[in-house]
Amino acid sequence: VKVLLYQMFNKSFTLPVLPKQKGRVAIVTGGTRGMGYETARHLANLGMHVVLVGNEKEEGAAAVKRIREEGAEGKAEFVFVDLTSMKSVRQFAQQFKERGLPLHILVNNAGTMLVPERQTEDGFELHLGLNYLSHFLLTNLLLDVLKRSGRPGSCARIVNMSSATHYAGVVHMKDLNRRSCYSSHGAYSQSKLALVLFTYHLQEQLTAGGYSVTANAVDPGMVDTALYDNLWSLAQMLKKPVAKVLFRTPAEGASIAIYAAAAPDMEGVGGCYLYNGQKRQSSELSYDSELQADMWKKSCQLVGLQHA
Numbered sequence: 001v002k003v004l005l006y007q008m009f010n011k012s013f014t015l016p017v018l019p020k021q022k023g024r025v026a027i028v029t030g031g032t033r034g035m036g037y038e039t040a041r042h043l044a045n046l047g048m049h050v051v052l053v054g055n056e057k058e059e060g061a062a063a064v065k066r067i068r069e070e071g072a073e074g075k076a077e078f079v080f081v082d083l084t085s086m087k088s089v090r091q092f093a094q095q096f097k098e099r100g101l102p103l104h105i106l107v108n109n110a111g112t113m114l115v116p117e118r119q120t121e122d123g124f125e126l127h128l129g130l131n132y133l134s135h136f137l138l139t140n141l142l143l144d145v146l147k148r149s150g151r152p153g154s155c156a157r158i159v160n161m162s163s164a165t166h167y168a169g170v171v172h173m174k175d176l177n178r179r180s181c182y183s184s185h186g187a188y189s190q191s192k193l194a195l196v197l198f199t200y201h202l203q204e205q206l207t208a209g210g211y212s213v214t215a216n217a218v219d220p221g222m223v224d225t226a227l228y229d230n231l232w233s234l235a236q237m238l239k240k241p242v243a244k245v246l247f248r249t250p251a252e253g254a255s256i257a258i259y260a261a262a263a264p265d266m267e268g269v270g271g272c273y274l275y276n277g278q279k280r281q282s283s284e285l286s287y288d289s290e291l292q293a294d295m296w297k298k299s300c301q302l303v304g305l306q307h308a
């Protein structure tokens, strides 16, 4: 609560003007609306070829049309992927690889919040499956392309969209799906903590392997988007006027993901938790290297990847 209140009264940092980056290829999950859309739009304006991934076809087509009509220097395209289905994630990764494109930026942005207890196609609790496991799998499946695409001085970059709610997150390793005692807040904050643990462990492996790929977790602050649509009706009513005044706009919120994805300042910098354009301490738990390794191993088992 302390962090969320602090964020509410904290102004967004100003994104610096970024250099054009023609020839770079980016994937933005959940790129069809909210912060994902703003991120995709900005990267396309920098000249990148941006693949907007999402599970809403009409929204995807409209997003691409808007980016094109604005005269973006780069290219935007939409690809349907349902991140609640590991089969859909695998199909997308396979198809992307078959195109032979490089991949310089992967923004794992899509997410949902405060959903009543529900399971994905694969039987995962929805926040866990959609916010975290789908991105864990996607990143791992695309890691060889990212490793091939990064160069010293021009690293490939992975950006994981976390949240201040991760500070309240606890990992229930024996019950990641929260079957024994479900709370939507608990499930959401666990998924956002999992993304930070994933970021740190991944960066450690990338550094050890000497790869020109970086991974960072970002925290956009409190942003007025459709993410809050699942609040119960009274909370919705209360949130609306507060959000208008105190929440960030989607473009302001997206600036931290854009910064991590494209700012020259972030060249070669990985393993950070970024808020308002600066490195911040994440939760104490997130630095627990044993927990990071356990979570990695467990995630591999859950999504059917060989444990590295």
Ligand SMILES: NC(=O)c1ccc[n+]([C@@H]2O[C@H](COP(=O)([O-])OP(=O)(O)OC[C@H]3O[C@@H](n4cnc5c(N)ncnc54)[C@H](O)[C@@H]3O)[C@@H](O)[C@H]2O)c1
Pocket (backbone or CB within 6 Å): 029, 030, 031, 032, 033, 034, 035, 036, 053, 054, 055, 056, 081, 082, 083, 084, 109, 110, 111, 112, 113, 130, 131, 161, 162, 163, 164, 219, 220, 221, 222, 223, 224, 225, 226, 227, 250
């Ligand atoms: N809004 C905030 O205050 C806030 C704060 C911290 C972190 N975040 C995080 O930012 C990210 C973006 O959220 P937002 O606030 O822009 O909300 P949003 O609801 O506007 O965007 C969510 C995106 O995820 C996509 N998505 C949802 N389910 C999907 C599925 N099954 N398959 C593919 N895509 C799917 C949606 O299509 C949408 O593009 C989320 O990960 C969220 O947890 C938001």
